[in-house]
Amino acid sequence: MKGPLRALDRTNNEPNARAGARADLTVRIRRARPGDVDGLARVHVASWCEAYAGIIEPENLERTNMRRSLGRFQGYFWRGGQQRSLLLVAELDGEIIGYVNAGVSTRRDLARGEVYELYVAPQHQGRGVGRKLLCAGLWALATAKRAPALIWVLADNHRARRFYESMRGKLVARAQTRVGEQELAKVAYLWTDYLPWPEHLVPRKADA
Numbered sequence: 001m002k003g004p005l006r007a008l009d010r011t012n013n014e015p016n017a018r019a020g021a022r023a024d025l026t027v028r029i030r031r032a033r034p035g036d037v038d039g040l041a042r043v044h045v046a047s048w049c050e051a052y053a054g055i056i057e058p059e060n061l062e063r064t065n066m067r068r069s070l071g072r073f074q075g076y077f078w079r080g081g082q083q084r085s086l087l088l089v090a091e092l093d094g095e096i097i098g099y100v101n102a103g104v105s106t107r108r109d110l111a112r113g114e115v116y117e118l119y120v121a122p123q124h125q126g127r128g129v130g131r132k133l134l135c136a137g138l139w140a141l142a143t144a145k146r147a148p149a150l151i152w153v154l155a156d157n158h159r160a161r162r163f164y165e166s167m168r169g170k171l172v173a174r175a176q177t178r179v180g181e182q183e184l185a186k187v188a189y190l191w192t193d194y195l196p197w198p199e200h201l202v203p204r205k206a207d208a
Contacts, residue, residue, distance in 0.1 A: 032087040039096025041069035047119035060180035113146030155185035
């Protein structure tokens with residue numbers, strides 16, 4: 001997957017998608033590095049707690065904390081995770097504000113590729129960072145011949161579902177997952193013959 005990585009490692013102007021957002025917001029999408037583990041963990045914990053409050057029970061939410069998340073990302077790099085999946089970060093002024101992780105699908109009957117995770121720091125949500133990360137992940141998978149690609153999302157995470165539907169993901173499957181002792185419904189969105197505009201590389205004319 002080295003080809004798309006070189007193409008993704010560049011800087012772009014981020015459109016002002018929220019009233020009051022910084023007009024000069026400039027986000028860089030690049031491959032994650034071992035030195036990013038602290039930023040990755042902070043985004044993961046903050047986004048997890050914000051996204052799943054009211055969906056996942058508090059005692060299960062608390063299991064995702066900085067100590068565990070740091071260990072998780074450190075282990076990812078120590079075990080050569082970048083050889084098995086593509087972990088990209090969104091960087092603003094040297095700060096990690098989001099990330100996407102993608103690779104081979106866990107459901108080969110549905111798709112060849114999968115976006116495993118996509119998280120954006122709560123204070124940067126609604127500014128197009130998630131859209132840019134999703135585009136980067138999907139295009140990298142397509143370049144690596146891992147299309148069609150899907151993403152799973154908790155069925156009760158309506159904000160995320162609206163986002164994926166706005167990006168023209170097609171609802172294709174439903175399943176169950178466990179978080180701690182909690183059984184939760186999840187749904188899968190698939191991208192087949194359509195990919196979002198690659199604005200991680202070329203900003204849309206309407207936003208230029």
